[in-house]
Each structure stands twice: as structure tokens, then as C-alpha cells.
Amino acid sequence: MAVLERSYKRYEGALSPEWSRFLIIPRHAVRNIFRSKLFTGFYALSFVWPLVCAILIYLHHNAEALSIMKLNVLDVLPIDASFFQAFVAVQATVGFFLAMLVGPQQVSRDLTNNGLPLYLCRPFSRSEYVVGKMSIVIILLSTITWVPGLILFLLQSYLEGWAWFSDNLPIASAIFLGSLVWILLLAFATIVNQMIETHWGNLISLNALIQNVWAGLFGTFVRQVGQVTEMRRGVVVREALLTEPPLWASWFMLFLICAFCLWLLSRKVKAYEVVK
Amino acid sequence: MTQPAAVTDSRLNDSAGVISLDNLSVSFGGRPILKSLNSELRGRAIGLLGPNGAGKTTLIHTLLGFHPPSSGTARIFGSDIRADANQIKRLIGYMPERDSFITKMSGIHFVRFMAELSGLPPARALERAHESLFFVGLGEARYRNVDTFSLGMKQLAKLAQAIVHGPKLIFLDEPTNGLDPPARQRMIKMIREIRDSGQANIVLSSHLLRDVEECCEEIVILKEGRLVVYCNLEEERKANKKFLMLETRGELQTFVQGVSRMGAECAVTSDHRLRIILQDGNEIRDLYRLAADSQVQIRRLAYKRDSLEDIFLKAMENQNVSEAAPVLMK
Numbered sequence: 029m030a031v032l033e034r035s036y037k038r039y040e041g042a043l044s045p046e047w048s049r050f051l052i053i054p055r056h057a058v059r060n061i062f063r064s065k066l067f068t069g070f071y072a073l074s075f076v077w078p079l080v081c082a083i084l085i086y087l088h089h090n091a092e093a094l095s096i097m098k099l100n101v102l103d104v105l106p107i108d109a110s111f112f113q114a115f116v117a118v119q120a121t122v123g124f125f126l127a128m129l130v131g132p133q134q135v136s137r138d139l140t141n142n143g144l145p146l147y148l149c150r151p152f153s154r155s156e157y158v159v160g161k162m163s164i165v166i167i168l169l170s171t172i173t174w175v176p177g178l179i180l181f182l183l184q185s186y187l188e189g190w191a192w193f194s195d196n197l198p199i200a201s202a203i204f205l206g207s208l209v210w211i212l213l214l215a216f217a218t219i220v221n222q223m224i225e226t227h228w229g230n231l232i233s234l235n236a237l238i239q240n241v242w243a244g245l246f247g248t249f250v251r252q253v254g255q256v257t258e259m260r261r262g263v264v265v266r267e268a269l270l271t272e273p274p275l276w277a278s279w280f281m282l283f284l285i286c287a288f289c290l291w292l293l294s295r296k297v298k299a300y301e302v303v304k
Numbered sequence: 305m306t307q308p309a310a311v312t313d314s315r316l317n318d319s320a321g322v323i324s325l326d327n328l329s330v331s332f333g334g335r336p337i338l339k340s341l342n343s344e345l346r347g348r349a350i351g352l353l354g355p356n357g358a359g360k361t362t363l364i365h366t367l368l369g370f371h372p373p374s375s376g377t378a379r380i381f382g383s384d385i386r387a388d389a390n391q392i393k394r395l396i397g398y399m400p401e402r403d404s405f406i407t408k409m410s411g412i413h414f415v416r417f418m419a420e421l422s423g424l425p426p427a428r429a430l431e432r433a434h435e436s437l438f439f440v441g442l443g444e445a446r447y448r449n450v451d452t453f454s455l456g457m458k459q460l461a462k463l464a465q466a467i468v469h470g471p472k473l474i475f476l477d478e479p480t481n482g483l484d485p486p487a488r489q490r491m492i493k494m495i496r497e498i499r500d501s502g503q504a505n506i507v508l509s510s511h512l513l514r515d516v517e518e519c520c521e522e523i524v525i526l527k528e529g530r531l532v533v534y535c536n537l538e539e540e541r542k543a544n545k546k547f548l549m550l551e552t553r554g555e556l557q558t559f560v561q562g563v564s565r566m567g568a569e570c571a572v573t574s575d576h577r578l579r580i581i582l583q584d585g586n587e588i589r590d591l592y593r594l595a596a597d598s599q600v601q602i603r604r605l606a607y608k609r610d611s612l613e614d615i616f617l618k619a620m621e622n623q624n625v626s627e628a629a630p631v632l633m634k
Contacts, residue, residue, distance in 0.1 A: 036439065036501045039432065039470030043394075043423035052420045060408050142404040146465065149368050149398035150422045151390050299370040 049152060053160030054167055057134060061164070067129050071172070074122045078176035081115050082183060089187040107184050112199050113206075113246040115177055120210045120238070123169040127214040130168060134161045135297075145299040154297045162215040169214065174207035202245040210238050212286065237285075240278040249275050321346045322473060322505045323367065325531070327376030330359075330366050337362045339529045340376065347522030347538070349499045352509040353616060354526035360509040361401060363526065364475050367507075368398055380473060394423065397471035397504075399462045401478040405450050411437060412446040415464050422469035429468075436468040437461075440494060456487040463494065467504075474498065477509045488515075495519045513616055525616060533616075548588075550578040551604035552595070559598040566590060576603075 062068055087093055088104050105111055138144055147157050181200050185193035243249035251272050323345040330338040338359045352360045365371050367378055369389045378385045380392045406414055412433050419429035437446045440460040445453070450461060459479065466474055476495065480488045496519055499506055510516050516523060517537070525533035552559070553576060560578070563570040569581040580591070588605070595602050 036467060036498045036503055037470060038472065038503045039424065039428075041428055042425060044420070044425050046423075049421065049423070052417070056409075056413070056417050056420075063408075137407050141407050142400065142402050143406045145368075145370070145398065145400050146404050146406070146418060147421060148370065149393065149396065150418070150469075151393040152421050153390075299368070300365060 046151070050156040050160040050163065053157070054164045057164045058167070061130055061168075064129075067126075070126060070129065071168075074119070074126060074172045075176070077115070077118045077122070078172075078180065081111075081180050084111075085180060085184050085187065107188075109196075109199055109202070109246045109248065112177065112181065112203055113242055113248065115180065116173065116203060116206050116210075116242060117239075119173045119177070120207065123173055123211065124214060126168060126172065127165050131165050131214065134164055144297065148299040154294070158293050158297055162212075165215040166211050169211040170207070173211065174204045177203035177207060199246070202242075202247075206242045206245045209241055209282065213238065213282065237278050237281055240275060241282060244275045244278070251275075321379075322350065322381065323507070324379040324382075325376075326378060328363075328366065328373055328378050329375045330362055330371055331374040332371075336374075337529050338366065341378075341531045343524060343531055343534055345522055345524065347505070347520065347536070348502070349495070349506040349508060349520040349522070351516035351520030351523040351537075352507060352526065353511065353513065353516055353523055355511065357528075358526040359529040360511075360526055361477055362529075364398075364477055364507065364509055368396065368475065369393065395472040397466035397469065397474040399466040399474070399476045399479055401481065401509075403458060404462065405458070407451055409450055410447050411442055411450055411453070411461055411464075414450050414461065415446075415468050418465040419468040424469055432468050432470070433464075436464040439467070440464045441490065455482045456484065459483060459487075459491065463491070467498070471504060473505045473507065475507045475509070478511075479508065480510065480512060480515050492518050547608055548578075548580045548582065548591075549604075549606050549608045550580060550591075550602060552576050552578065552600050552602055554598070554600040556600065559595060559600045562594040562598060563591070566594070 062071075084105055085107055087097075087099070088107055094100070094104070138147070144157075148154065178200060181196075181203060185196075240249060251274065321344045323343075325341040325343045325345075328338060328341040329336060341363070352363065354360050362371065366373060367380060367385055369385060369392075372386070381395065383392050385392060406417060409417065412430075415437055416426075416429045416433035419432050420426060424432060434443075434446070437443055440463050442457060442460050442464060445457060450458070453461060459482065463476075463479065466476070479495065480491050483491060492515060495506060495508065498504055499519065506519070508516060508519055521536065521538040523533070523535045523537060524531055525535075556572060556576075556578070560570050560572065563578075563580060566586055567583045568586050569583075571579045573579055582588075591605075592602065
């Protein structure tokens with residue numbers, strides 16, 4: 029089928045490996061995403077906090093700079109698990125907005141323009157489609173969460189020494205896992221449910237769930253106990269002790285949410301939907 | 305690391321028919337849509353005809369693996385649509401009936417993307433995307449955004465994505481929908497070019513009889529989810545079966561008996577109309593002589609051939625679809 033000959037010819041050449049075909053989707057999508065000035069600007073802004081953190085780490089180890097700025101080393105934030113947890117929390121929030129900009133339109137555009145039959149009439153499965161679409165969010169969010177997080181960890185290790193690196197290795201895995209859990213959640217569900225202000229209600233709040241999981245990973249999880257008192261005309265009519273759910277419950281709920289999202293995707297990602 | 309296309313085709317049997325339907329039934333929510341379809345289709349271009357809701361698109365979707373059969377199965381090039389779905393999809397191109405696009409992409413980007421999803425390496429996909437867009441006549445518009453294409457251009461872009469990976473079997477679902485006459489002619493010409501290249505088989509679904517008649521060798525007519533007619537148009541044309549259509553006045557009984565005595569086949573289609581197939585040795589002057597003897601006036605006499613429209617209308621007139629076995633016309 030040559031441009032000048034303009035005749036139909038079958039393709040007999042080599043084919044790309046099947047395992048890598050899902051990557052075609054993010055490769056083409058990322059090119060389109062960065063055409064948006066709004067997104068590109070927001071993406072650039074998402075590197076401000078990692079830069080600030082890098083400066084803080086540098087200042088911590090530069091007595092000369094601290095003396096010029098007339099700061100005591102104790103006034104500067106300590107570089108420990110809380111520091112990196114704060115870093116992950118801020119970047120995750122930025123990542124949430126980034127996912128909001130990118131995520132929903134990826135599938136909705138295909139649904140509104142009947143694009144799914146074009147994917148699924150090819151040797152391209154529904155799971156490859158879902159994994160391909162999710163990998164757009166995963167790749168983009170990785171570049172602003174755990175990748176700069178680990179770079180900061182390595183910078184701190186370089187400045188502090190090998191002993192600090194080996195002592196705080198769990199922080200590195202917490203940065204990676206904590207970010208990844210959040211990224212996967214965002215990739216699955218791009219709409220956050222309503223937060224319900226009860227201890228057990230936290231199990232259906234994405235925000236509370238991920239906060240607990242991060243706290244668990246960074247070793248700062250403390251189970252809260254609260255007392256609820258109901259009074260009428262100044263008289264106590266009921267008192268209840270509300271204990272926050274254990275950490276495993278948060279992990280379990282995250283798993284359930286991901287499983288639900290997978291089930292929903294398997295129901296909805298079809299070339300044609302049969303309606304009653 | 306790439307794999308040769310030939311390896312992936314090895315399980316497909318070239319000697320088998322293009323499409324074999326083996327008691328294929330499809331139900332949606334307990335409601336039967338396709339009912340026990342049986343046929344062996346071998347033509348280079350196969351036409352799927354039927355009124356709206358007959359099950360043409362459902363049949364295509366089932367062959368593409370979008371809907372699972374409720375019973376029976378179908379084979380494409382000898383491979384089962386359920387067991388070898390991935391193998392089959394490598395050899396299939398599909399042009400959907402409805403507008404189907406990936407938005408925010410230029411024509412070339414869209415077609416290249418589709419080629420890559422079919423397994424072509426990026427460089428070859430880009431090359432083939434250029435070629436197929438030139439082939440369908442969108443060469444000059446290939447850098448324009450697909451969203452800005454007119455309806456006719458969108459149809460051409462859909463065709464380009466269906467052929468970009470050089471499939472062996474192309475499903476075209478209502479390809480001339482919404483096209484003006486010149487654009488329709490161009491589309492038909494392209495379909496015939498692909499058919500005549502001998503490189504791909506075509507399944508054309510349409511309710512426009514002219515489109516099917518101009519492109520297809522074999523036709524299958526569906527009605528209420530059943531296959532009511534299978535006809536090999538090519539053999540029909542080769543046989544050059546013609547019949548006489550007579551318009552008469554007068555008492556027909558004696559005349560009809562006389563025609564039968566001559567050895568010709570005769571059928572009274574209405575009060576004054578007859579269809580006669582003359583045998584070798586029969587002359588038209590014999591008919592005139594017989595009419596004069598039977599005191600029948602021949603008001604009009606013309607040679608006719610069963611057109612696709614006749615075949616289609618006859619199939620649609622048959623009300624007892626549930627009982628009928630497909631009519632084979634060769």
C-alpha cells in the first residue's frame with residue numbers, strides 16, 4: 029500500500045511484543061496531555077515543594093548558609109520520618125489535583141466518542157486497555173511523588189552519611205509504598221467520596237484511609253479513642269466510647285475499594301453495552 | 305523485540321471458509337437476537353442484508369468477540385471465535401457503523417495509533433498510516449484534527465483505521481451511511497478495489513441494496529435474527545438466468561396448461577401476470593401462437609432477471625420466518 033501506488037496490500041512484517049502493547053496508550057496520551065498549557069503549568073508547579081524540601085535538607089547540613097541567614101540548626105525542620113511524611117502528603121495532594129485534570133477524561137472521551145470498539149476489535153484486551161489508561165496516571169504521579177521523594181532521601185543520605193541511610197531505610201520504602209498506594213487509588217477512583225465524621229466512618233473516606241495508611245507506613249499511627257456524650261437539658265443521657273478502627277481495617281478497606289473499582293471497570297469497559 | 309506476523313497466522317486455516325456459522329445463537333437478557341444461524345461463507349465480498357433490527361450488526365459484533373454466543377459457535381478462517389479470539393483479531397479490520405474516534409488527535413495520529421494497537425511497530429505504523437490515508441483520499445487532510453472532519457471524511461478515516469494494519473478480513477458496517485452520491489461512489493470504488501486486490505475478504509453490512517449488489521459476490525439476508533436467504537450473486541450472474549414477464553388479458557387456464565405442455569416453467573404471479581422460464585427449443589413465437597389459440601391477449605412481454613431487490617423483497621414477504629429454512633439461491 030504505497031502512497032503513490034494507492035493500492036491495498038496486506039501487512040506481512042514484524043509485530044511488536046504483546047506484553048508491551050498497553051504502553052502504547054500512555055505514550056500517545058502523554059503527548060496530548062502536555063499540549064495543555066494549564067496542565068503543563070500545574071505540572072511545573074508541582075515541583076516547587078520538592079525543591080523547597082531539597083533546600084531545607086541542604087540548609088540542615090550547611091552551617092555557613094545557616095549562619096548567613098542567622099538561623100539556628102534547631103529552628104530548621106528535623107529531617108526524619110515526619111519530614112518525609114509531610115513531603116508525601118503535600119505531593120499526594122498535588123497529585124490528586126493532577127489526577128483530576130488528567131484521569132477522568134481518558135476513559136470518558138473514549139466512551140462518549142464510541143472509541144472502545146476501535147480498541148477492542150484489535151488484539152488488545154479489556155485488561156490491557158484498563159492497565160494502559162491507569163498507567164497514564166501512574167506514570168505522571170510517580171514523577172511528582174515517590175521519584176522526587178527518593179531523590180530527597182538519597183540527598184539526605186549523601187549529606188548525613190551511610191549510617192543515616194541504613195538506619196532510615198524503612199523511610200525510603202514508606203515513601204515508595206505510601207505514594208504508590210495513593211497513586212493506585214487515584215488511578216482507580218478519581219472521585220473522592222464524602223467524608224463522614226465518625227471513627228468507623230473513616231473507613232469509607234478515602235482521605236482518612238490514606239492518612240492512616242501513611243501513618244502506619246511511617247510508623248506514626250496512633251489509634252485514637254474518643255468519647256461521645258449526649259446531653260439533654262444539661263443531663264448526660266448517653267456516653268459512648270468510640271475507638272478508631274485498627275490499621276489493618278484501613279488497608280482492608282483500601283483493598284476492597286480497589287477490588288470494587290476493578291469490578292466496575294470490568295462491567296463498564298465493553299465495546300458495546302447491551303441495554304435492556 | 306518483534307515477532308513476525310506470519311507466525312501469528314499459522315493456526316488459521318486458509319482452505320477453510322471465510323466465515324462458518326454453526327448453530328450460532330445470541331441472546332441479550334434472555335431475548336434471542338440471533339437464532340441458530342448456519343452457513344458457510346466463502347466469497348471475497350459477503351453482503352449482510354436485512355431490515356433494521358434483523359441482527360446484522362449483532363452478528364458482526366459477535367464475530368468480533370464483543371458479544372458471547374449463547375449457543376453454537378462461528379469460525380473465521382477455520383478458527384473458533386471464542387477459543388482463538390486473539391488470533392482472529394490480528395487478521396480483522398472493523399469499520400463501525402456509528403461515529404467512533406479517539407478525540408484530540410490528528411488524522412495521521414489517530415490512524416497510526418490504531419495501527420500500533422494492532423501490533424505494528426511505531427515506524428511501520430506511521431508509514432502505513434500515511435499510505436492508508438492517501439489510499440482513502442484523506443492524504444491532504446491527514447494533519448487536521450479528526451474532530452474537525454466532515455461526516456464523509458470521518459467515514460473515510462474509519463475505513464483508513466480499518467485497513468491500516470492490512471487485515472485479511474474487513475468488516476464494514478454501513479460504510480456509505482451519510483455520504484453524498486459522489487462520496488458514496490468513491491467509497492464503493494475503494495471497497496471494490498480492496499476486493500479485487502485479492503488480499504482481503506470483505507463483509508459488508510448494509511440495508512442499501514445497491515451498495516451490496518455493486519460490491520458483493522455472496523449475500524446473506526437476515527430477518528428477525530434468522531438467516532432467510534443465502535445467495536451467490538456471482539453464480540447467479542454467471543448462470544444468466546432470465547425469465548419472461550408477461551402481462552395478459554383473458555382466461556389464463558388453457559394458456560398456462562399449454563405453456564406447461566411446451567416444457568416451459570410457468571407461474572402466475574397475479575391476475576394478469578405470468579413468469580415463464582423457456583427451455584431450450586422454445587421460441588417466443590410459440591407463446592404468441594399459443595396465446596392466439598387460447599384467446600389470450602399478450603399486452604406486454606419482457607425479459608427479466610431476479611434483481612437483488614426481488615430476492616430481498618421475496619425474503620421479506622416470507623412471514624413464516626420461524627419455520628423457514630434458509631432459501632439457497634445459486
